[in-house]
Amino acid sequence: MIRDPETLEALLDAVNRFVRERLVPAEAQVAETDEIPDDIVRGMKELGLFGLTVPEAYGGLGVTMEEEVMVMLAMGQTSPCFRSLFGTTVGIGSQGILFDGTEAQKKKYLPRLATGELIASFALTEPEAGSDAASLRTTAIREGDHYIVNGTKRFITNAPHAGIFTLMARTDPEDKGASGVSAFIVEADTPGITIGKKDRKMGQRGAHTADVIFENCKVPAAQLIGGREGQGFKTAMKVLEKGRIHIAAICVGAAERMLRDALNYAVERRQFGQPIAEFQLVQAMLADSQAEIYAARCMVIDAARRRDEGREVSTEASCCKLFASEMCGRVADRAVQIFGGAGYIADYGIERFYRDVRLFRLYEGTTQIQQIVIARNLVREAMR
Ligand code: COS
Secondary structure, X not given: OOOOHHHHHHHHHHHHHHHHHHHHHHHHHHHHHOOOOHHHHHHHHHHOHHHOOOOHHHOOOOOOHHHHHHHHHHHOXXXXXXXXXXXXXXXXXXHHHHHHOOHHHHHHHHHHHHHOOOOEEEEOOEOOEOOOHHHOOOEEEEEOOEEEEEEEEEEEEOHHHOOEEEEEEEOOOOOOOHHHEEEEEEEOOOOOEEEOOOOOOOOOOOOOEEEEEEEEEEEEHHHEHHHOOOOHHHHHHHHHHHXXXXXXXXXXXXXXXXXXXXXXHHHHOEEXXXXXXXXXXXXXXXXXXXXXXXXXXXXHHHHHHHHHOOOOOHHHHHHHHHHHHHXXXXXHHHXXXXXXXXXXXXXXXXXXXXXXXXXXXXXXXXXHHHHHHHHHHHHHHHOO
């Protein structure tokens, strides 16, 4: 759903300009230094990117899913690390508060998230619990008006920068499954929290992940999202479901960028007396990429519209994440192939994208998890 085409167009123009003029020229530097410069972060805040999904009543732009997708298609045109900084805040980091938080929790945190003053991280994954999210072991045991949290969270995006964590922890240690899990908003400066050293990753330099270790961390009971125990796994699933459409849109944007770079290279690069773009074997790679990008783009927009209509989109969100991330991987591979030897050399940039986009098939639910979600939904429906 697009609320007002003119307002959206103005936002997209601003985002496209920002991507073109500020982010793309900074890509190599960010990859080199592993830091996003402060003036770029300021620019993101000025554009309202940190408040994209926060409702207007709490100081954000309150975009619909379709509008969010349009912004992510534009943001995807540059290094994914830039999206990662505000994307976890407007996405999985804060949506739990929005979906299931109390009014007091929304009022306390959403306005500060919307301005970018607070960065939000999503703390679900653990050393022993990734795809099997319901098996998480971090505990939050009620003692009076507090919970005592113990456990380790792993690969937590933006952990070194986070002001708050949406934390999933087991409030009922007797219940080993999903219904023993609760969600909390934990302020990062709460005593008992240690952030591990930044992970050394395959790509996406500039985006930082780390362990978050909780040792007898005393979290006020008022931080329990929605004030109800046992709802945390469902909150996490709702958050991830929406996040999958968001990430799929980023995959489409990144694939468009890689195809554009590969096409420009193919037109310039001459072999056997002609631009390599004139060879049919190269054209096949360009054509297959364009067709798959178009398919993924249509899927993502359709899923977003369905979600805006209030329809159930568990299957569609997983289809989008599965297809768009795998498609993005194929396009990255073909783009490197079209660049030939230059595709393997860092100076040309495509090698960096190839590494950066590899993560899309892994995080926020691997391809195999998306297959499981889709198949389970199909079978459940058929057996009804
Ligand atoms: N929206 C709302 N509720 C949902 C939901 C969704 N999309 N998906 C599941 N639930 C609910 C179920 O309805 C169920 O509630 P009831 O007990 O009331 O019926 C509850 O959550 C447990 O669901 P389920 O039985 O499906 O749990 P499983 O442990 O079997 O879940 C999958 C399996 C694979 C679906 C889940 O663990 C998952 O998505 N894993 C991937 C997690 C992930 O993305 N990790 C990446 C790191 S986080 S960035």
